[in-house]
Amino acid sequence: MEKSEAVASVPLQPDLVKDRVSTSFKRKSKRNTRFISGLILPIVVVILWQTVSSLGWVTKIVLPSPLAIILAAKELILSGVLFTNLKISLVRAVFGFIIGGGLGLALGSFVGLSSRSEKLLDPSLQMLRTIPHLAISPLFILWFGIGEESKVLLIALGAFFPLYVNTFLGIRRVDAKLFAVSQVLEFSKFKQLKLLIIPAALPNILLGLRLSLGAAWLSLVVAELMGSTAGIGYMMLDARQFSNTDIVFVGIIIFAIVGKLTDSLVKWIEKHSLKWQDTYKG
Amino acid sequence: MEIKVEIKEKAFMKDQKSVQVLDDIHLTFNSGDFITVIGPSGCGKSTLLKIIAGLDVDYEGSVVIGSNEVKKPSIDKGFIFQEHRLFPWLTVEQNIAANLPLKKPELREQVNQLINIVRLNGFEKAYPKELSGGMSQRVAIARALLREPKVLLLDEPFGALDAFTRQHLQDVLIDIWLETKTTMILVTHDVDESVYLGTKVVVMKSKPGKVGHVIPIELPFPRQRTDQTFQEVRNHVLKHFEQLDQYSAVEG
Structure with a gap:
């Protein structure tokens, strides 16, 4: 703890900055994968929907x-x-x-x-x-x-x-x-x-x-x-x-x-x- | 500038019964003193401090600082709580300035000096969530010092910190005291701390809270914890403390 108190003075600053950069980078890639995994379900649904409609299984008044x-x-x-x-x-x-x-x-x-x-x-x-x-x-x-x-x-x-x-x-x-x-x-x-x-x-x-x-x-x-x-x-x-x-x-x-x-x-x-x-x- | 504390009685209501917390307390402190108040838990030492700060006005008696009677909290009575109590949405420098304009160059300069004194350089723009307990408490100390209080009241300020951090902050506090000569009143339950910091140790006993002894500590600063005379003084205080504690334990 004495050591972490010493962090308060300057020497370990660059490390701190590096740490922040790397976590922000990780966060970005995490956000991208979340965006992509969020898209999977809607895309599957739309493809199924189009297929069902194209095959004429439902009328376009019910489901275009x-x-x-x-x-x-x-x-x-x-x-x-x-x-x-x-x-x-x-x-x-x-x-x-x-x-x-x-x-x-x-x-x-x-x-x-x-x-x-x-x-x-x-x-x-x-x-x-x-x-x-x-x-x-x-x-x-x-x-x-x-x-x-x-x-x-x-x-x-x-x-x-x-x-x-x-x-x-x-x-x-x-x-x-x-x-x-x-x-x-x-x-x-x-x-x-x-x-x-x-x-x-x-x-x-x-x-x-x-x-x-x-x-x-x-x-x-x-x-x-x-x-x-x-x-x-x-x-x-x-x-x-x-x-x-x-x-x-x-x-x-x-x-x-x-x-x-x-x-x-x-x-x-x-x-x-x-x-x-x-x-x-x- | 003298601090005169005269408390006839202070009682709390608990389960619809009145419990006496403080009884017949007469204390006089001189300007520039470093007073430490020590006593078993529940002896009302924190209540005493809150009364001096004006945070508690529901008691019989009076507190006079200089020529003014204390009626409410104010910036000339700085208060450090057990927890740091920083505003989580303000950065370190904003917390120190708080309601004062950080844009003013003179104030900016003072804030920077204080950040130097409490050794927080490089953390000016950090939020409290990014600080350790010791660092947060140093911000709180800087915040109080910026107002240049006549007296700084500290309520077990280092109680929640680990031993190393505590010793470090005790030294920081002594440095500040030697430099500013602000009157300090510090409440603690740690005998070592009371002897290491105080020029006078007030030993309290409990049920109801009373002043047992006021022991002057004549040791020069900086003090050495391992020094033999320090140990002797410490044992002397501890003996008084234990006697009172036993006495009140038997009584209670």
Whole structure:
């Protein structure tokens, strides 16, 4: 231990650097193999699917072939139909998420930081939370019609609770021992928030963000399938009426891709802002 | 600048019964003293330190540092906890600066000097998870010293470390004390540590926590653990310590 304490001074530095380089290299190749092994199953499924379709074992109304789906997608992209609808859906999702997620973050912080507001607000909010938010959609349509408002508000409702609950939890998980340190060092309220509470709550807040984005996306689909005149959900609904199953598949794939992209974005933020964390990584 | 501790009584509530932790404590320390407080576990020595720090104000009595009565924690009373208590999301230099602006050149200079003093060069940008226990505790010491406290309070700071690291950090602490002449109050359960570091050893007895003896240690610095006079002084302190311990064991 005397020796490892001596490491604190300079001599062993180059070794340390070399060590880091080699582990980062290993990590990269590990990530590549994980990416490849993750691809095996989908590729096998697509090949089987194409074979079954090509052999004519299922009708194209039930299950169009992957090739047919690609062609449908190509046509939708070239005609611009896909992007017009995607844009409308994204605008709804973004607005709903900003309203709901923003409120969740704000109220979660408020309730987390003061026990008086917790007593006042949390019981009611927890009660509302137990209602599946999609069950409120008929009410929203009655109140706000089938226009944009009801859709955006439904998305906002979905996005609200995950961020509210996790922000609240995150703030309450701040270590009381570190809080004592902030008192001894005479932190101002602002510094306490910036150096202690926000960083300590960040892992939970980011988890809430991911769950909120997922809920917003789910609410969007439901809202659009309930009745709309534009958007990816409408495109799918319209295609179903004309039995264009391939377009329905294109819609599903678009939802999957955008959902995965937003999730990866938050994961990326997590990785870069939480690199101080010392947790089990498998 | 004197530190005057007058505690009539300090009690905790445990299972709805009041348990007396500290009873009738009168201590006066001089500026520049290195006080070590030793006692069996549960004698309330950590509680005493928390009271001096202003972290615990629920007691009868008063603590006066200089001419100010202690009412709450503040930066002129540096506190080193048993664990390092670093902010895991800040690097070593950010942890030392904490709420002070590292961008300011004067502060930057001070932080660099302290990193030199606690021998952490090359680890300025490391996160706490990359440090050993001893290194983390040195960061915590640097963090307290940056505030230039009038008194540095240490609550069994090296208790969780292995023997070699502990001896190394004891020497680091003596160097800092000789250089800055900051008043130190260190709580420990290790007789050797109390004699090696202290200019005065406060021996406490338990149930309830009381001051048994205050023994001045006249040995010059740097001290040698293997030195015969050191051993004699150590045995002298140990004898007092054991006597009190036996006494309280019989009493309890």
